[in-house]
Structures are given as structure tokens and as C-alpha cells.
Amino acid sequence: MINIAGVVAVEALDPDSRDAGVAAHYGDPMREQRTLETAVGLVDRSNRGVVAVPGDERLSWLHSITSQHLSDLTGGTELLVLSPNGHVEHHALVADDGVTTWLDTEPGAAADLLVFLEKMRFFARVEPRDATAETAVLSLVGPGAADALGAGLAEPRIDPVPGPKFPSGSVAARPSSGYDVRAIDGVGLARRTRLGVDLLVPRASVPEVIERLGVPLAGLWAYEAIRVAARVPRLGLETDHRTIPAEVDLIGPAVHLDKGCYRGQETVARVHNLGRPPRRLALLHLDGVATDVPPAPGTPVTLDGRAVGFVGTAVRHHELGLVALAVLKRNVPDDARLLVAESAAAIDPE
Structure with a gap:
């Protein structure tokens, strides 16, 4: 957690919160919200889990076992791991730097995601590992988020969801969402997303990155308020053990509907074609x-x-x-x- 005067930790207010380890606010959560909506603020989300997947076959391998079209990924996107019955088990944001694919997910979820990936390795030339201890996630949020980096990050892209029973081949063979990813000197890997710009930075460098950016800090309470208003779901909060992607608006950002077989694909296709998620x-x-x-x-x-x-x-x-x-x-x-x-x-x- 970033320790500055006035900081209030999440666990100080809710000892059982899944978001322990980061700041709830820095003394004025309403002002912090307004900063995120009107200018730009930096949010410590370093409690998120991070899995690194290096290896020559990382993209084709992840393409085959997740919901997203990843075989030719350049940049970032979102993906899901589904159960055989199509229920959401993992949701990760993705950033590929040309050598390693980085998957960041909910606090405490990296270990379980890694277990799944290890089970699915077989003979693929990949070396997934839990990188949470070495990599932290920070988020720039607000209309000035991209400008704060001076990197010209492109706006996020989310392709329209096709109608039921669409013709095969009519959906572009690319990730259903596309997030610009750039390596920023002195900062780390930057990924433009629906809610701002996520930074994947060496954990030991967090204080230097904060000083370099010179952006006001905002707590997780402010970030969550922005997320709720934008209707962006979060795994384990807006999902339960029965959740399928269509119920929580994850088809567009995280599911490619014409990429071939993966675990849970039959349920996704059936619900999409019937058009009636429960x-x-x-x-x-x-x-x-x-x-x-x-x-x-x-x-x-x-x-x-x-x-x-x-x-x-x-x-x-x-x-x-x-x-x-x-x-x-x-x-x-x-x-x-x-x-x-x-x-x-x-x-x-x-």
C-alpha cells in the first residue's frame, strides 16, 4: 500500500474485504471521485494477482484454452476461463509485450488461475508463473489518463456483438476487444482499458513511478464508484458459481463468438443463439x-x-x-x- 499522510487502508474499514492491502481513500473519497471523473488520478490496485506467460507458443496456447481470440494478439484485451458448463471461473485483463503475455486478475486469484494453466500445458512451449510478488498494477483513471503518460495510447475498442445465428466467418478474426499496450520508459507496461490506463510496473519501483507521474492519488473507493457507474462487472462480486458471460455483459469485452472450440463454448453459443440468458x-x-x-x-x-x-x-x-x-x-x-x-x-x- 502507498503510505502517505491521510491514507486509510481498506482492511482498516473492512477487515474481511477481498481488497485488503491497498488504500480505500486518502482522506476525501468524494473529491477523489470527482478527480477521476473530471481530470486524472492514480489508483493503487497492487493487490491484484498477476500471472506471466512467456514462451514462443503462449498466444496460440492461450487462444485454445480461453474465450478470447488471441492467436495474433498485439497489445491487450480481456479473456475468460470457463467451466465445462460455461460458467465463469476466471476473468483476466491481458497485455502482451512481444515476449510475455501478462494476465492480471482479482486479488488472491492468481494461484488458482496458474493451477488451471499448468494443468493445460501438455507439451506447449510456455512457462506460466505467478508474478504477483514482482509486478504491481496501478491505474490512471479519468479523461486525462492517456495524456498523463504522453504516449498517445489509442482509445479502447470493443467490437459490436453479432446477432443470433450469425454466418460463420462474419466476425473479424481478432480479439473482440482491443487495448493499446506500450512500454513506457521509467514507468512500465501501459494498457489502455475501458476505465483508464493500467500500468504493470515492477513492485519495487512503485514509489518512483508515482513520483515520476506526479498525478494525484485516489483510493479504491473512488475507483469502484467509477466502475459501478460504468456498469463494469467484477469477478466474485457481480458473479457467482452459476454466472455465464452473457448475464454480466462480458461477451463483448472478453468472448470471441467465432473462434472455434474451447471449454464452455457450447453454452456460450447456445445462450447467444437463443438470446435468453437467465x-x-x-x-x-x-x-x-x-x-x-x-x-x-x-x-x-x-x-x-x-x-x-x-x-x-x-x-x-x-x-x-x-x-x-x-x-x-x-x-x-x-x-x-x-x-x-x-x-x-x-x-x-x-
């Missing part, structure tokens, strides 16, 4: 009258006394107020009068 991701506005405490992850969402979903991440947003990402049954109407614990909740229809 659940959907929604942004809820909570009234904050009964309580202004954000509900915990997993809190049931109810309609007329019956559970119709669960809350993933709930935050206090500096403009939207108390909001939450939730996973709801697909047939819950947008105008439903929902309850989350004591709070009335309304769906933001976008």
Missing part, C-alpha cells in the same frame, strides 16, 4: 432513507417478498448517490419496485 446485470438506485450504509455483496434483491437477484458492489457515488450493481432475473421489469434489505431500489434502464 439473468442480467443492472444498475440500481437505492433510496438511502432507511439506511445510508451500502449493502454488502450478496445481499438479496427482492420483489414482492421473493428473491429476484443479488447485489454485487454498492457504493456512494458523488453524483448518483447510493447505487449498486446487481444481478437480476431476466424477467424482472425495469419499473419493478425492488427492495435491498431496508432500502427501496429502482433499476436504471440506461
